[in-house]
Amino acid sequence: MLLQQIINGLTLGATYALIALGYTMVYGIIQLINFAHGDIYMIGAFIGVAAVALFHQNFFLTLATAMLACVVLGVTIERVAYRPLRRAPRLNLLITTIGVSIFLETFMTVLKGPQPTGFPTVLENVTLRVGTLEFSSIQLVILLVSVALMVGLQFIVKYTKIGKAMRAASEDYDTASLMGININRVISFTFAIGSALAAAGGVLVGIYFNSVSPYMGVTAGLKAFVAAVLGGIGNIPGAMLGGLLLGLAEVFGVAAGFSTYKDAIAFTLLIVILLVRPTGLLGRPIQRKV
Amino acid sequence: MEQWLSSVIDPYYQQVLMLVGIYIIAALGLNLITGLCGQLTFGHAAFLSIGAYTAAILTRDFHLPFILSLVLGGLMAALFGILLGIPVLRLTGDYLGIATLGFGEIVRVAFTNMKITGGAIGLAAIPRASNLINVTFFVILAVAAVVLLENSRFGRALKAIREDEIAAEAMGINAMWYKIQAFGIGCFLAGISGGFYAHLLQYLNPNDFGFLKSFEILNFVVLGGLGSIPGTIVGTTVLTLAPEFLRFVQEYRMMIYGLLLVLMMIFRPHGLLGGVNFRRLLRRRKQKATALSS
Numbered sequence: 001m002l003l004q005q006i007i008n009g010l011t012l013g014a015t016y017a018l019i020a021l022g023y024t025m026v027y028g029i030i031q032l033i034n035f036a037h038g039d040i041y042m043i044g045a046f047i048g049v050a051a052v053a054l055f056h057q058n059f060f061l062t063l064a065t066a067m068l069a070c071v072v073l074g075v076t077i078e079r080v081a082y083r084p085l086r087r088a089p090r091l092n093l094l095i096t097t098i099g100v101s102i103f104l105e106t107f108m109t110v111l112k113g114p115q116p117t118g119f120p121t122v123l124e125n126v127t128l129r130v131g132t133l134e135f136s137s138i139q140l141v142i143l144l145v146s147v148a149l150m151v152g153l154q155f156i157v158k159y160t161k162i163g164k165a166m167r168a169a170s171e172d173y174d175t176a177s178l179m180g181i182n183i184n185r186v187i188s189f190t191f192a193i194g195s196a197l198a199a200a201g202g203v204l205v206g207i208y209f210n211s212v213s214p215y216m217g218v219t220a221g222l223k224a225f226v227a228a229v230l231g232g233i234g235n236i237p238g239a240m241l242g243g244l245l246l247g248l249a250e251v252f253g254v255a256a257g258f259s260t261y262k263d264a265i266a267f268t269l270l271i272v273i274l275l276v277r278p279t280g281l282l283g284r285p286i287q288r289k290v
Numbered sequence: 291m292e293q294w295l296s297s298v299i300d301p302y303y304q305q306v307l308m309l310v311g312i313y314i315i316a317a318l319g320l321n322l323i324t325g326l327c328g329q330l331t332f333g334h335a336a337f338l339s340i341g342a343y344t345a346a347i348l349t350r351d352f353h354l355p356f357i358l359s360l361v362l363g364g365l366m367a368a369l370f371g372i373l374l375g376i377p378v379l380r381l382t383g384d385y386l387g388i389a390t391l392g393f394g395e396i397v398r399v400a401f402t403n404m405k406i407t408g409g410a411i412g413l414a415a416i417p418r419a420s421n422l423i424n425v426t427f428f429v430i431l432a433v434a435a436v437v438l439l440e441n442s443r444f445g446r447a448l449k450a451i452r453e454d455e456i457a458a459e460a461m462g463i464n465a466m467w468y469k470i471q472a473f474g475i476g477c478f479l480a481g482i483s484g485g486f487y488a489h490l491l492q493y494l495n496p497n498d499f500g501f502l503k504s505f506e507i508l509n510f511v512v513l514g515g516l517g518s519i520p521g522t523i524v525g526t527t528v529l530t531l532a533p534e535f536l537r538f539v540q541e542y543r544m545m546i547y548g549l550l551l552v553l554m555m556i557f558r559p560h561g562l563l564g565g566v567n568f569r570r571l572l573r574r575r576k577q578k579a580t581a582l583s584s
Contacts, residue, residue: 275380
C-alpha cells in the first residue's frame, strides 16, 4: 500500500518536475519568473491531441511534435515579448509574462472552447501487477519518459558546449557575455529546452488524466513553480527533487484525508520551506551586501 | 440621493465607476507595500477576499451596519496581513512574492472548504449597500491618507527601506517594524475594498480571488507607475475600463487585454505616470502659472 502510493506520487511528481525545470532554468539565467510557462505546457497538450490524429496514434511522434512545436512557440515568445524588456525593471517583465499567459489561455479558449476535452487513446492502458503492487502501463511510460528527458537534460547541461555556456550565464550573466558567450543564443536555447520539457509534461499529463483544457496550465504551472522553489529556484537537480517531493506530498496528503485541501498542500509546504530555508532545499543562500 | 444619481448617471456606468473606485482603494494599498516600501507581494487578492467575506457575513448574518462591518473587514484583513507579515517579511525580493502567492492560494482553498463562507458555491444574497457616494467618499479618504502617509516620517522611512534596506537600518530605521506596518495598512485598504466589492456584486466566490486577481491589482500599480499615487489612480482607471471598452470584440477581449499588457510594458517601461506625485503635479502647475504671468 505504501509502495503503491509512492509510485503514484512519483508519477505525479515526475510531471511536476518536467514543468519545474523550465521555470528553474529561465530563473537561473535571467531571474525571471515566467508565468506563461504553464500555458506552454497547456499548448503542448493541445498540440499532442492534434498530433495523435495526424500520426495514427504513434506515441513518440506525438510527443516529438508537441515538443518541437512548443520549442518554436517558447523561443518566439521570448524573442517578441521578453527580449525588448531585458533591461527594463524586473516587475515589468513579470507582468509581461502574465500578459502572455492571459493571451495564450484566451487564444485556446476561443479556438477550442473552455470545456475540457479527452485525450484520444494513444497508449494502451494495461494494468501491470508485481506482487501486490498495481500500476498502469501509462504510469510506467510517464516515469520512463520523464527520467529519459531528465537524463538527457543533465547530459546537455553537463557535457555540451551550449550547456557549459548556460551554466556560465547562470553563474554571472554579465561576465559570461564579456567572455564571448552569445547570451541571446543561450537564453533562446534555455527557453527552447524548457518549453520542450513542458510540452512533454503536457502530453503525458493529458494522457494520464485523459483531459485537456485551456486552463489546465494555471494550477499545474503554479504547482510546478512551487516545486522549483522547493528545490531551490535556479538549481536543476533542485527542480527534479522539488517536483518529486511535491508529488509525494500531495498523494500522501490525499491519502491522509486532506483531499479537499489538496491544492493547499503544495503552498503550505512552500511557505514552511521558505521560512526554514529561504532559498529552497538545494539553493545557495543569498548574501546581503551593501 | 441615490435616485437622483441614477437619473443623472446610467446604472451601468455607475457600476463601472464604483468598480474603478473599489479597485483604486485596493491598488493604493498595494502601492504602499510594493511601490513605496519595495516589498513584492503577489497575494493582495487574498486580503481583498478576507475583507469581503468578513464584511459580507457581518451584514448578512449578523445584521451589522454596513460601514461598521466594512471597517471590521478591513481590520480582519490587516490582522491577517500582520500575522502573515511577521514571519514572511523576513524574506526578500521574489521569495517574498512567492510566499505571499502561496498564502493567497491557501486562503482561496480555505474559503472553498469553509461552511460559513458558502464553500465552492459561494456566498449569495449579500445586501447591496455600496453606492457611488460612499465609494467615492472612501476613495477620497484613502487617497488623502496615503498622500499624507507618503509625505510623513513614516513614508520617508518606507522609501529608505525600498532604496536600500541595510543603509536604512544603519540610519536607525527599524526596517522590520516599518515593513509590517506598511503591510498591515496595505491589507487594511484591501479589506475595505473587498467589503465594498462584496456589497456591490452581492455575490462572492473564492475563485474570483485567485492569484490572477492579485496580479490584476499589481498590473494597475505597475502600469500607472510604481510608487506614484496619481499613477496608481490612472492605471487602475485605464485597466478597469479597458475590458469594458473592449466588449465589442467579445471573446477576443481578454486576448487583446493580454496583448495590451505586453505592449504597454514594452513601450512604457516606467508606467503611464512613473515618478509623478501630487506634489510635483502642483509644482508644475505653479511654474506654468508664474511663467504665464511674467
